[in-house]
Amino acid sequence: MAKLRYGIIGTGGAGQGKHLASYAQNPDVELIAVCDIIAAKANQAADRFNVEAAYTDYKEMLREEKLDLVSVATPNHVHAPATIAALQADCHVHCEKPASLTPALVRSMIAARDKSGKKLMIGLNNRFTNWAQFSKAFVEAGSLGEIYHAKCGWKRRRGIPGKGGWFTTKAQSGGGPLIDLGVHFIDVSNYIMGFPKPVTASGQTYSKFADGQAFNPKASGYTGTYDVEDLAVGFVRYENGCTLDLEFSWASNIESEYSYVELYGTKAGLKIERGQVSIFQDFNGTSLDSKAKLKPEGPWGMAECLHYTECIRKNQEPIARPEECVLIMEIINALYKSAEKNAEVKIKL
Structure with missing residues (x-):
């Protein structure tokens, strides 16, 4: 062909x-x-x-x-x-x-x-990683049991992508780290869980580093518009009773940058941190912790x-179908609306 x-x-x-x-x-x-x-x-x-x-x-x-x-x-x-x-x-x-x-x-x-x-x-490149595909298969096999709570985040100590470029201009980007970094891990968390239906969201955003002290030194542009957040936190409720706790930042006074997904199941727990998958179980009263030996990721x-x-x-x-992206954008938009209203908001799909 x-x-x-x-x-x-x-x-x-x-x-x-x-x-x-x-x-x-x-x-x-x-x-x-x-x-x-x-x-x-x-x-x-x-x-x-x-x-x-x-x-x-x-x-x-x-x-x-x-x-x-x-x-x-x-x-x-x-x-x-x-x-x-x-x-x-x-x-x-x-x-x-x-x-x-x-x-x-x-x-x-x-x-x-x-x-x-x-x-x-x-x-949505994280869906194609070995850690995401393994975790999704593990969940679909029923190995976690009922997933009743999840957490995800990507926090940078210093990583604001310039000031005055499209990343920090809401009309062009749609927001700060919630839409930039959050779209990755809100998506992959829901993807692994099988896309339960979200019903409400509660969020808060913060902009504390717009003075230029926390910019990525490799980024271009240090003057101009900065009308987005540099930290967002939130909580999502799903129709099946599951909940999701999330946090995303371009700049925070933390030890170091890290990203993670945690799933809490009735049979086991699963944690993904920096591409490493860990499983936490209990057998006859004895704790069992294991790590998946995954193939190295490609370029x-x-x-x-x-x-x-x-x-x-x-x-x-x-x-990575656009229909699923509608759901992710509904969650992100609801979190932004909640932050504006200082109240939990309903997600209408």
Whole structure:
């Protein structure tokens, strides 16, 4: 079969480090075109990955290149319009996380996908890790019993991605670490648990480090808009009685950065910390602690991109479907609304 003609919209960190780096090594893909609103970045990516065509207007790229597969790796507020345009141009789309800024925008992307007959996958890379797949299989086998509580988080000591760029501008990002980091671990927690139905959310956000003392030294831009949180905490209730406790920060006065998922089950507990899976059980009154021996993870995005091209070739549903992203965005939006109202809010699906 002919290779998939591939193009990308957005050649920043995820665009080059994940999408282009992975699809360049994919035997089913031919790199055709790159696009970035900054011409120098588009040209640099084209040179790095030996791509002939570089654009600054994604609509022009879609019109001229007749692509089969497009990655969208732009700032969050461009995800929906770029994805919809690519679907309308008869392309399969691999859109970075979060799918978009609101549940309504994600639903508009789904509608465009359904009308086009093409596929749409969201770049929720943690689902493709060995630790997530092992944990999901362990839960589905009934090894944890009833999961009645869960915790997840990703906390950085110092890691604000610049000031005045799109990350710290709510109109472009949708928020701070809750939508940036939280989308990863709220998603993978719900994915492992089998997506129970959320019913209420209570959240609080804090912005304590906007003075520039906690910025990532590698980030560019130290002046400009900073209208998002740098710490978010929350609590979600589910229809089945389960609850989720969460915390995400770009900057906190803690010992060191860490990320985790914890699941509390009636038969066993499971903890994921920095990619290591631990199981906690009891047998005849004796505590049993064990660690999963997982295969090393591959390069960032490699398994994800290989999975998606296989789905396209075999006409299969991808692991990271936008329908599930609607649920995740409903949770995130409810947490933000709760923080604004200083009260628990209902989640209407």
